[in-house]
Structures are given as C-alpha cells and as structure tokens.
Amino acid sequence: MNSTERNFNPFKNFNKDIPASIVVFLVAMPLCLGIALASGAPLFSGLIAGIVGGIVVGSLSGSPLGVSGPAAGLAVIVLTAIEDLGSFEVFLVAVVIAGVIQILMGFARGGIIAYYFPSSVIMGMLAAIGIIIFFKQIPHAFGYDADYEGDLAFQQPDGENTFSELINMLNYISPGAIIITVVSLAILLLWEMSFMKKQRIFQLLPGPLVAVIVGVSLNIFFESFPSLRLTTEQVVNVPLAESFSGFIGNFSFPDFNALTNPQIYITAVVIAVVASLETLLCVEATDKLDTYKRVTPTNRELKAQGVGNIVSGLIGGLPITQVIVRSSANIQSGGKTKASSVLHGFFLLGSIILIPNLLNLIPLATLAAILFVVGYKLAKPSLFKKMSKQGRGQFIPFIVTIVAIVFTDLLIGLCIGLVVSILFIIYNNFRIPYIMKTMNKDNKPVIKIELAQEVTFLNKASILQYLAKIPNDSIVEIDATKTHYMHYDVYEIIEDFKINAVERNIDLTVHGLYAPKAEKIPAQLMANAEKRG
Structure with missing residues (x-):
C-alpha cells in the first residue's frame, strides 16, 4: 500500500464512498446493457464485465477514483470480431489473451504512454464527452430510446447521428418520460443547492438514488394511464432468471479449441492495444478531475486491467477498460477512494441476483437526468474560460479535440487533437x-x-x-x-x-558551446519514473 492509499483509507471514507458507489451503480447498469447490445453480445456479458471491472479491477488498481467496465469504444471491434470468429465463445478466447498481453505491457512499463498526451487534449476529451453525454441523453429524456445507452460515436447504429437524432425524436415523444425527466432533474438540482448539502441526511442520501426511487414510483403510477405508460424500451432491461441455476446459465465460457486459429491472436492484440489506450487516457483524465491530484501508477493499472480481462473472458464477459463516464460520476458524487468502484461491482452483482424485477422498473428518463448533470459538470462554461486564458497554444488544441471527438469518436478525435497540439509545439520550437x-x-x-x-x-x-x-x-x-x-x-x-x-x-x-554527448537519464529521474510505474 502506497502513501496515497494510506492517506485515503477506504474504511475511513465509507460515508463518501457508499453514496458515490450507488450513483456509479445506477449509471453503470444501463451502460453495461447498452454496450452489450451494441456489441452483438449477450446482454448478460455486459453486466459480467461491469461486475469484474468493479470488484476485480477495482481491487487491484492503484487508481483512487477510476471505474472500469465495458466501453463503447470497443463495441464495433467486438461486434466485428464475433462475426469474423463465428461465435461468442471463440471471441472470449481473444479477450483472455488480450488480458495476458496487457499484463505483459504493464511489466514492460507501457503505462508511460499516458504521460505523452498534453493537458489541453485531455481537458478537451473531458469537455467533449460531457457535451456528447448531454446530447445523447436528450432522446432518452423525451422517451425515444432507439440508440443504445453508452453510445459516444457521432454516427449511430440506428442510422442517425448525434444531432439528426434530436430532430427524429420529435416523432416519438412520450409524455410520461418527459414528466419523469423533469421531476428527476428537479430533484437532482435541488440536491445541488448549498442549503441541501449542509443537511446531514441529504449528505448520506444521494440525490440520484432519490430520483430513481421517485422515477420508479411514477412509472408504477403511470401504469393506470395509457397515455403516460412507459414501454419496455423506456426502462432498464436486465435479463431475468427464474432460479439460481438459470442465473448460472447466463455465463458463457471460452472455446479454447480455437487457439489454433491465427485470427484469435490478431483480435486479441487489437483489443489489448485499444483497451489499454482508452484506459490510460481515462487515467490521465480522472487524475485531472481528482481534487486531491493523486497520481495513478499506470503500469499497475495495465496489469489490473489485464487480470480483469482474463477473468471477464473466462466467465463470459465483454472486454474491460477504465471508463470516463462512470469515473466522472464517481468523482462528482463525492467518491474518495477505490472502495466506491469495488462496491459498485458488488451492487451490480447483488441486484441482478436479488432484485432484477425491481431494476426493470427504472425509467431510462431518470438515468438520462442523472447523466445530464454529469455531462454539464464535465463541460462547464468555466472550463472554456479557463482554457482560453491559457493562450492559443492551449485553447486551440482544446477546441479542436472537442469538435473532433463530437463529430467522430473518442480515439479518432484524440488523435486529431494530439496532431494539432504537436503542430503547436513544432511551431513554437521553430519560432x-x-x-x-x-x-x-x-x-x-x-x-x-x-x-x-x-x-x-x-x-x-x-x-x-x-x-x-x-x-x-x-x-x-x-x-x-x-x-x-x-x-x-x-x-x-x-x-x-x-x-x-x-x-x-x-x-x-x-x-558555452560544447559538442553534444550521448544523453544520460539522471538516476533520480529514473527512480521517480519507476516509483510512478
């Protein structure tokens, strides 16, 4: 246990971590299901990945606030891989091998990649995700749920894009969903008021949980009114098992007979590289959001992610990365240690075993209201003012990264932002x-x-x-x-x-002119790098 972990003992921060873990659980559950749906995988595989990401990765990781689970950025890769490999069970072999590769990357100190992304690009990524979350949740708030929860790409599987969907949803407005959204949002905004935060009871009772309880109550009440009644597409849809054996039957296991297929290894490398890059970028972003400015050991994070993917692959789960939406929700809900991430995994596991019917009463409109608040906090106007004051060299890459991510996807947008940032560095070096x-x-x-x-x-x-x-x-x-x-x-x-x-x-x-000699890394710098890794 390092000094940071000692200073933030999970057992001394349960009053903050438990409410935060409940919020993360509420946000994570529909995202796990939505990403599994978009990946062409069994819905239960998304929940497995969320559980493993919370319990296994959360326990092994050195990230105090990061939350791991299935990521939308891998959905297309997973969908294509399952089709190419012929079955989900064969695909699971690639997930296990990807985990092994990530562990090797951790031992090879591959985590240093995270430190080469400029802060302007990372802040641009956070703001862009906030904007995307906000716009993507508007259709869910109005009761139109054709696009899956957790989608961050501009082009959507339903044939629309982020902005055309806003026009298309006008043909599918649900009065019941709108009422639930407005009421849920009012509760969340009330909980943000300073006088509410001073009350002990409201500190222990998360606003999002109250919003969910009220949303479920309204959903049940609207059953008596056909014009307000919600459809099955407008609520959470957790797979139901009639017995414990039926629950166990939801798990899938890898077909290791496919190890002779060379396509397995190509898929594994792609998953390992993309998942590691997304994780490292999320680590950088999460550390910047941390008010205590703790530093996550990135090589340890890669090893933790690798173990998580091995476990997830062995029991039928999707590939795992650290995910910025869930991590942001954790931070904004007051999480202090990685206990909140671990607890959210246990909440996922317990709820799908004990109360799946109750979960399926939660309106997506309520969850949209929760994510509205998360999105706004990531892309506050004050952030744009702060970046503009730092000069063109910081502000232009920041804006370019935002625009590129909003109109493409996370990785492509980040690459564009990074290129622009490098061009500024080259220009300044030249000048x-x-x-x-x-x-x-x-x-x-x-x-x-x-x-x-x-x-x-x-x-x-x-x-x-x-x-x-x-x-x-x-x-x-x-x-x-x-x-x-x-x-x-x-x-x-x-x-x-x-x-x-x-x-x-x-x-x-x-x-003072001397012929350049071979550079040597100072021993102290090397020691510091090893400590961080």
Missing part, C-alpha cells in the same frame, strides 16, 4: 530557438544571440537562415551557456558559421 539582442561593445554595435535551453533539429532552419542574414563585417556573440540540450545538427551549423565568419570578416565570439 523561439534563440533571443536576439543588439548591444554596444567598445562603442561598436554587437549582435548577441542567446540560445534557448533546448535547441532541437526543428530549429535548424530558423537558426541557419538568421546566421546567413547577418551582415558582413559585423560583431557577433553567440551565448549557449543556458543551453541544456543541443541537437548535433545545430552544433554543426554553428561550427560551420565559425569558419564562414572568417571569410565574411565577422568578429565572432561563442560562449
């Missing part, structure tokens, strides 16, 4: 490799060039062009005393300029 000053020395004008702390090969062109434009017969002073790193190409340019200066009658003085 600011040195500071040029004109000064007097012995009553003669002197051009003084102070090189930056880091001068890379990207600076070659600007330095070469500037030195070429220096007039003949000048007095020039190049100061490299503050330079910690210089690419050999730049060193060579300055050495060549020394020779050329003689021919051009330039009086040249160079300070």
Whole structure:
C-alpha cells in the first residue's frame, strides 16, 4: 500500500464512498446493457464485465477514483470480431489473451504512454464527452430510446447521428418520460443547492438514488394511464432468471479449441492495444478531475486491467477498460477512494441476483437526468474560460479535440487533437530557438544571440537562415551557456558559421558551446519514473 492509499483509507471514507458507489451503480447498469447490445453480445456479458471491472479491477488498481467496465469504444471491434470468429465463445478466447498481453505491457512499463498526451487534449476529451453525454441523453429524456445507452460515436447504429437524432425524436415523444425527466432533474438540482448539502441526511442520501426511487414510483403510477405508460424500451432491461441455476446459465465460457486459429491472436492484440489506450487516457483524465491530484501508477493499472480481462473472458464477459463516464460520476458524487468502484461491482452483482424485477422498473428518463448533470459538470462554461486564458497554444488544441471527438469518436478525435497540439509545439520550437539582442561593445554595435535551453533539429532552419542574414563585417556573440540540450545538427551549423565568419570578416565570439554527448537519464529521474510505474 502506497502513501496515497494510506492517506485515503477506504474504511475511513465509507460515508463518501457508499453514496458515490450507488450513483456509479445506477449509471453503470444501463451502460453495461447498452454496450452489450451494441456489441452483438449477450446482454448478460455486459453486466459480467461491469461486475469484474468493479470488484476485480477495482481491487487491484492503484487508481483512487477510476471505474472500469465495458466501453463503447470497443463495441464495433467486438461486434466485428464475433462475426469474423463465428461465435461468442471463440471471441472470449481473444479477450483472455488480450488480458495476458496487457499484463505483459504493464511489466514492460507501457503505462508511460499516458504521460505523452498534453493537458489541453485531455481537458478537451473531458469537455467533449460531457457535451456528447448531454446530447445523447436528450432522446432518452423525451422517451425515444432507439440508440443504445453508452453510445459516444457521432454516427449511430440506428442510422442517425448525434444531432439528426434530436430532430427524429420529435416523432416519438412520450409524455410520461418527459414528466419523469423533469421531476428527476428537479430533484437532482435541488440536491445541488448549498442549503441541501449542509443537511446531514441529504449528505448520506444521494440525490440520484432519490430520483430513481421517485422515477420508479411514477412509472408504477403511470401504469393506470395509457397515455403516460412507459414501454419496455423506456426502462432498464436486465435479463431475468427464474432460479439460481438459470442465473448460472447466463455465463458463457471460452472455446479454447480455437487457439489454433491465427485470427484469435490478431483480435486479441487489437483489443489489448485499444483497451489499454482508452484506459490510460481515462487515467490521465480522472487524475485531472481528482481534487486531491493523486497520481495513478499506470503500469499497475495495465496489469489490473489485464487480470480483469482474463477473468471477464473466462466467465463470459465483454472486454474491460477504465471508463470516463462512470469515473466522472464517481468523482462528482463525492467518491474518495477505490472502495466506491469495488462496491459498485458488488451492487451490480447483488441486484441482478436479488432484485432484477425491481431494476426493470427504472425509467431510462431518470438515468438520462442523472447523466445530464454529469455531462454539464464535465463541460462547464468555466472550463472554456479557463482554457482560453491559457493562450492559443492551449485553447486551440482544446477546441479542436472537442469538435473532433463530437463529430467522430473518442480515439479518432484524440488523435486529431494530439496532431494539432504537436503542430503547436513544432511551431513554437521553430519560432523561439534563440533571443536576439543588439548591444554596444567598445562603442561598436554587437549582435548577441542567446540560445534557448533546448535547441532541437526543428530549429535548424530558423537558426541557419538568421546566421546567413547577418551582415558582413559585423560583431557577433553567440551565448549557449543556458543551453541544456543541443541537437548535433545545430552544433554543426554553428561550427560551420565559425569558419564562414572568417571569410565574411565577422568578429565572432561563442560562449558555452560544447559538442553534444550521448544523453544520460539522471538516476533520480529514473527512480521517480519507476516509483510512478
């Protein structure tokens, strides 16, 4: 147990973690079912992945607030893989192998990838997901549930996209769903009021749970009114088992006879890479939302995810990643430690065994209201103001990431945002490799060039062009005393300029220029990196 875990002992934070875990459970359940539906897999496989993500991954992970489960980003990959491999049982073999690959990635310290995504891109991802959640839940709030819960892609399986669905839903408005949405949202907003937060009873009783109880009550009441009655598509749809043996019968097991099929290993690699990338990005985003700014050990996270996928694959579950929607709900509901993630897994398991009929009375409209609040908090106007104050280099990649994710999907949008951020880095490196000053020395004008702390090969062109434009017969002073790193190409340019200066009658003085040597990573930095991993 590291110092962070000791400082946030789960047993001392149950008053915060239990209410948060209930909210995460309520949010996770329809998402697990929706993602399984979109993946072309048995509905129960989504619940299995949610349970394993909570109990197994939550227990092994070093992430204090991250919540794992089936992810919408893998739905298309899973759907295609099941079709290509011929059966769900064969696909489960690929999930198990993907878990093994993730464990190996963890031991190989592959978690360091997470640290190479700029904060502007990560914040853009959070805001984009908030916007997507908000727009995707509007049809559910109006009672139109053709698109599955948890879908984050712009193009939807029902043939619509995020925005055309808003027009299409006007043909399917359900008065009962709208009433439930309005009442649920009113309860949630009331619970956000400062005077409510000061009351002890309301601190222990989560607003989302109250909204769900009221939503279920309204659903039962509306049964007597045909115009308000909800359909089976407008409520949660947990698979029912008439007995314990029927419950056990919902589990599937991998067909290891398929290990000779090379397509299994290709699928496993794809799942491992995509799931690991989504997890690492979510880890970075979750750590940024954490008010205590704790740092998740990313290599340990990959190992935990790997174990989770092995277990999930062995008992018939979908692939698992850390998921930002559930993690955000956990943070915004006051979760303090990973106990909230683990508990939500137990709540999923217990509820589908003990009260599946009651779960199937929960209106999707109530859950839409809960996710409205989650989405708004991720994309608050104050976040846009904060990013705009940080300058174009931060704000433009932030906005581009948002637009790209909203109009494509999570991974494509992130890649576009990352490219734009890299272009800004290249541009800034090109612009600011040195500071040029004109000064007097012995009553003669002197051009003084102070090189930056880091001068890379990207600076070659600007330095070469500037030195070429220096007039003949000048007095020039190049100061490299503050330079910690210089690419050999730049060193060579300055050495060549020394020779050329003689021919051009330039009086040249160079300070602090040394031939670049092989870089060594300081022992302390290496130790810190190992500690984080």
